[in-house]
Amino acid sequence: MTLNASTQEVWFRHRRAILKAILIGSTAPLLMSSTALASCGDHVAQIAGILAPDTMNPFATWSSFWPTTFTYDFLVGVDAQRHSDRKGFAEEWSVAEDSLTWTFKIWPGMKWSDGKPATARDAAFTYNYLRDSIGKPDELNIGWNNTGGLELVEKIAALDDETLQIVTKTPTRWPVDNTVMIVPEHIWKDVSYADARSTFRNDPPLVGTGPMIIAEFQQGQFARMTPNAYFRTGQPPIAGFVFSFFPSADSIAQGLKSGDLDYGMNLTPAQWRDLSKDDGIVVGQARIEARNYLAFNTASGEGAGSTNALQDQAFRDAIGYAIDQNLIAERAFRGHADPGLGLVVPVAKDYYSDLADIRRHFDLEEAARRLDAAGYKDINGDGVREDKEGNGFQLELITGTSSGTMETPIAAVQLVAGWLGQIGIPIAVTQLDSGAVQARTALPSQGGGKWDLYIGGIWLSPSAPDLLVLGQKGVRHNRAYWQNAKFDELAAEVAKTAQLEKSQQLVDEAVRLIYKEAPYIMLAYPFMLDARRKDCFQGWGTEDLVSMWSYFPFDRMKAM
Amino acid sequence: MAGGSGGRAGHHTGRIIFRAAATLLMVAILNFLLFRVIPGDPANMLLAGARSAITIHQIEAQRQSWGLDKPLIPNQLFSYVSATLQGDLGYSFKFRGRRVSDLILERIPATLALAGLAQLIAITIGVTLGIIAGWRRGGAVDNITTGISLALYSTPPFWLGMLLVVAFSTMLGWLPGYGAYSAGAAHVGILGRLSDHARHLILPVLAVTLGLIGQYVVVARAAMSDVVTEDYIVTARAKGLTNNQMLMRHAFRNAMLPVVTLITLNLGYVVAGAITVESVFAWPGIGSLTVEALNARDYPVLQGIFLLLGASIVFANLMADLIYGVLDPRVR
Secondary structure (H helix, E strand, O other): OHHHHHHHHHHHHHHHHHHHHHHHHHHHHHHHOOOOOOOHHHOEEEEEEEOOOOOOOOOOOOOOHHHHOOOOEEOOHHHHHHOOOOOOOEEEEEEOOOOOEEEEEEOOOOEOOOOOEOOHHHHHHHHHHHHOOOOOOOOOOOOOOOOOOHHHEEEEEEEEOOEEEEEEOOOOOHHHHOOOEEOOHHHHOOOOHHHHOOOOOOOOOOOOOOOEEEEEEEOOOEEEEEEOOOOOOOOOOOOEEEEEEEOOOHHHHHHHHHOOOOEEOOOOHHHHHHHHOOOOEEEEEEEOOEEEEEEEOOOOOOOOOOOHHHHOHHHHHHHHOOOOHHHHHHHHOOOOEEEOOOOOOOOOOOOOOOOOOOOOOOOHHHHHHHHHHOOOOOOOOOOOOEOOOOOEOOEEEEEEOOOOOOOOOHHHHHHHHHHHHHOOOOEEEEEEOHHHHHHHOOOHHHOOOOOOEEEEEEEOOOOHHHHOHHHOOOEOOOOOOOOOHHHHHHHHHHHOOOOHHHHHHHHHHHHHHHHHHOOEEEEEEEEEEEEEEOOOEEOOOOOOOOOOOOOOOOOOOEEO | OHHHHHHHHHHHHHHHHHHHHHHHHHHHHHHHHHHHHOOOOHHHHHOOOOOOOOEHHHHHHHHHHOOOOOOHHHHHHHHHHHHHHOOOOOEOOOOOOOEHHHHHHHHHHHHHHHHHHHHHHHHHHHHHHHHHHHHOOOOHHHHHHHHHHHHHHOOOHHHHHHHHHHHHHHHOOOOOOOOOOOOOHHHOHHHHHHHHHHHHHHHHHHHHHHHHHHHHHHHHHHHHHHHOOOHHHHHHHHOOOOHHHHHHHHHHHHHHHHHHHHHHHHHHOOOOOOHHHHHHOOOOOHHHHHHHHHHHOOHHHHHHHHHHHHHHHHHHHHHHHHHHHHHOHHHO
């Protein structure tokens, strides 16, 4: 009775709150029941990366490689040259003995995702669409599909539905190395150049020849892909995938753990290590073309650094002995990078060299001895060396603020600053956001310069011309402002070489030249860190879980 | 006398409306100048993701495309001001010529849902708890509420967000930890879509709400603490009014002035969203758009967002000024 009376009292006193709780509780099943929009059962893979594509138009932007690479094919491109089972628009290719005439055999009977025939004429259209824009006010030179390299081309023609011929003015490997996405003529023929380079959004569903077609694109959120029923090797077995876009890797790591994601890229070493302890997750680390480097501001006059020593090869070379790339890879990248060496990344196997006969080794005493020999001594005994004008060194090192796979970790910057301090060259580190870094490292003619050292990164294609881009005159990526006529000559010759062996010789000569001149000290070649869950899908890659250059493995992945 | 009072009120209203309009014009001009002071070149940023060599020619082409090659003053400024006065916010660099107004309108619903709902919940709970805590100063409710509120107030919302994701998404698996809805939700019917959206909304709303509740509790408690010591409360008590009568008739209304200030200021920020929380949850609102635009130095989008933000804050202040007049006629 007492209990009943007490219960009644509680009810009367708190009846409103109790009713509210019941009401709220009744909505819980609706909210908590998990409508299972993301689950193994639907055979739709959930993947994620740090990216922010702004349009699905490959002529207007560089930012939509993911996800457009799953829908559009390159004619050949990077992966098709590395893997026989990852071909692009062309099934086979060859070059004539004159090294000028390239013939591409397009997959017979291939169709676009809307069922229309995909032929050599579409490939010819894509290249000619670009080429014909050259010199016009709306030249298509600002996006992934751009006119770069087409100045070397004499003629592009479809000999028949299955044969594309590219004739170049000089020998060049551009016909196979280029990463132009082949688009359907029947969609793009009416798009003006002005629209193609800006406002044409190429709204989904896209029409492509890749295994997965972009069916929905929500800016800042995701792209939803559906399998291409007409894919040349058969419709992909899975029901599609969703590529979610994130501003940082934290949510990616959490999504993998919770099972919301099947695959995630751009992980940090700490997240990667944490995920590696999860039994339901496989972690991966792929060698990519990324390079992290220390650049010297070699400019003289406009944009020059605080001391003329930066323009002195002997000074830069000596600094090279004060950098321990092994320790940087081990500590700053926690082992998820190869130690830096030369201009060529290890993954570009055709061109990589260990430079055994000329490579520097970490030795602070040797660095100090070389600085002494070059005339940079500590004359007044204050522990700081003086340059040839008698001024004590105090160098400004600028770098970005973000960390992760592509950016150099701040730990690497601290290591470099520490080593230079030990040999009498004090460093003041300035961290900047990406916009400020771009502004300060712009060419002096564009308002950049007036810094001393810069630590940053770059990720370009593994083609020979792109491997040499850091040292080339007039190219934005040349952050060191270094100019060398011989190097430019070699780079120009590489661009006009079709034979791999000759190209390798030229690249090697250029790499050795810039290594000795030392406008850059390569710090590391970072890996792409990624992870996948084991429970829903199979068929992921082994060297690379997901390709960084093609549609792989979404053409063959299967649900479990 | 009545006419004189009405005239004073009208004059007061006219003055604050004129002040609001002048502020807005200043905001528009400052928006143009401030973002261009930040180091960074949009033309370079647009090419930042390039995987092939970029030449100076290509950078110049970008610059020309977006009119960045023209002199900043007077050409670009004049063009911006004249377009803005006509209601045209311009075209985005990053989003390749999309109208800024379209981009903002596209993102606003997500932000209003997140920040609006969070404000509503926080105001209701926070003010109530603050008033109770202030009314019963020194009691158990006051001590517990104030302690928790101070802790929440001093905790960054993004940190709360990360904790919530780890707890409710990663560990318990109850709720999604990112995005506004699941891809494919559009195909499961309106109820399924609403339910899906609601599930995505819970954690980010909770993260913002928890941060705001602390703020409201602290301010409301302080205001109420001042009021309860006033003479008229002592008089009311002496007249034999009950606690509820004193609270509702005398204390509550007088304690509301600073709370109204905070509410209106916070409501002004509703459209700005909660930038850090939106980042944690990959929430596609105005906050995320701001970060994307800032990273790309997308001046037109930044100008548009901050003009909207400025306008909403000016409007909120305008509302506060007008409400003050109603709550306390002395401020007229």
